Amino acid sequence: MTSERVVLDVDGLRMRYGTTDVLHDVTFQARHGEVLALLGPNGAGKTTTIEVLEGFRMRSAGRVSVLGVDPAHAGEEWRARVGVVLQSWRDHGKWRVRELLRHLGVYFSCYATDRIARPWDPDDLVAAVGLTSRANAKIRTLSGGQRRRLDVAVGLVGRPEVLFLDEPTTGFDPVARREFHELVRGLAARESTTVLLTTHDLDEAEKLADRIVVLDGGRIVADGTADELARRIAGEDEVRWTHAGQRHVRHVRASTEFVHDLFRRHGDGITELEVRRASLEDTYLSLVRRVEAGGAAG
Numbered sequence: 001m002t003s004e005r006v007v008l009d010v011d012g013l014r015m016r017y018g019t020t021d022v023l024h025d026v027t028f029q030a031r032h033g034e035v036l037a038l039l040g041p042n043g044a045g046k047t048t049t050i051e052v053l054e055g056f057r058m059r060s061a062g063r064v065s066v067l068g069v070d071p072a073h074a075g076e077e078w079r080a081r082v083g084v085v086l087q088s089w090r091d092h093g094k095w096r097v098r099e100l101l102r103h104l105g106v107y108f109s110c111y112a113t114d115r116i117a118r119p120w121d122p123d124d125l126v127a128a129v130g131l132t133s134r135a136n137a138k139i140r141t142l143s144g145g146q147r148r149r150l151d152v153a154v155g156l157v158g159r160p161e162v163l164f165l166d167e168p169t170t171g172f173d174p175v176a177r178r179e180f181h182e183l184v185r186g187l188a189a190r191e192s193t194t195v196l197l198t199t200h201d202l203d204e205a206e207k208l209a210d211r212i213v214v215l216d217g218g219r220i221v222a223d224g225t226a227d228e229l230a231r232r233i234a235g236e237d238e239v240r241w242t243h244a245g246q247r248h249v250r251h252v253r254a255s256t257e258f259v260h261d262l263f264r265r266h267g268d269g270i271t272e273l274e275v276r277r278a279s280l281e282d283t284y285l286s287l288v289r290r291v292e293a294g295g296a297a298g
């Protein structure tokens, strides 16, 4: 459930490396408890955007506020309220999972508030990321997907109010992916955590995100719910039917009227009717092709 409070506020963000601009005037907001997915082709600027918001990169221009604070000048207290999932726990191979989480949690205890108990209890946290059976295992014995779950647990140990996830489910098997999606939805629903994630998995974006922001060539080319984007951009549904023993396929904008008309003309002669609405994948591909061809974004 989202409230009106703006937690991420990005206005006119620009990033330049040498003489190359990689982010042009990026503007978006996320509200308290909202899950926002950043989508876009390789090199679109997703990681750069998320790293500026995490306070790990200095922007070239624009205004950025995370929990009301500019990440470029934020202190320890702000950092304790922000969760970042890094892939940096590979070097702690001799540590055990619960032991590492307990150790890292100590740092957050002085940032506990009346509302937010910090740190997250290590046993509850290993359960939340599905690592209970490996809680006493040494990190070097974890599988790739289990290490990635540990990365997520490390990002969560301080019960962050905002969580940044850069391609979080790379290397997850389908079960781990499903559990991770439930974890993120649960964080947003129960803890009102605001989540910004990047992904190349359109299915993941559709399942997880309240809103999707599509970046291409450093510019925002679409911003809305998966349904809004589909309606605004792809617009065409696929209708398949059989008539007089012949299979037909048509792509139409107004499929309901088209189907009415089909039945008016052929009545019971229509069999095996299927209507497929434009998926997020159709929408995304149509959008990226349009941008590549130099057309206006939707």
Ligand SMILES: Nc1ncnc2c1ncn2[C@@H]1O[C@H](COP(=O)(O)OP(=O)(O)OP(=O)(O)O)[C@@H](O)[C@H]1O
Pocket (backbone or CB within 6 Å): 017, 022, 040, 041, 042, 043, 044, 045, 046, 047, 048, 049
């Ligand atoms: N340190 C850097 N110096 C120069 N150019 C950089 C640097 N980091 C990123 N870039 C460039 O900035 C652009 C955006 O990169 P970024 O990593 O943000 O894209 P991305 O959308 O996350 O891509 P991917 O999906 O491949 O991870 C790319 O053209 C990249 O080459």
